[in-house]
Amino acid sequence: MAKTKHASAYWKENIKxxxxxxxxxxxxxxxxxxxxKDALNTIKIGGFKLGFxxxxxxxxxxxxILIFVYVRIMNRLDKKYGYDA
Structure with a gap:
């Protein structure tokens, strides 16, 4: 039963x-x-409008960048719940 709660807590945090x-x-x-887009197009970066x-x-x-952030978060989460191999 404790293992199920542990897995459920891990899954909830992962989904969050x-x-x-x-x-x-x-x-x-x-x-x-x-x-x-229209508001951001008032700013230019390298000659291009920011919205574009x-x-x-x-x-x-x-x-x-979000992929790398997710990998880092999941590595910490795995260690927290003891799923790191």
Whole structure:
């Protein structure tokens, strides 16, 4: 029974982190690239409007960074619950 509670707590924490990271990805990709595009286009980076940059490049960079963040979070979570091999 304790093992089931342990696994359930691990899974709940895992889902919490996944949802947070997906929310960040949504805000960057859809929010910055579509919803807030007009406001961000007033700022220029390297000659390109910031809204355009997020839609074309920034969302991909953030996605790759989020992958590394997820790996780091999961390694800590595995150690916390004793699932590291």
């Amino acid at each position: 982190y996944v949802l947070i990271l997906l929310l960040i990805w949504f805000l960057v990709s859809f929010g910055a690239g579509v919803l807030f 940059w997020f839609a074309q490049q920034g969302a991909m960079y953030v996605f790759v």
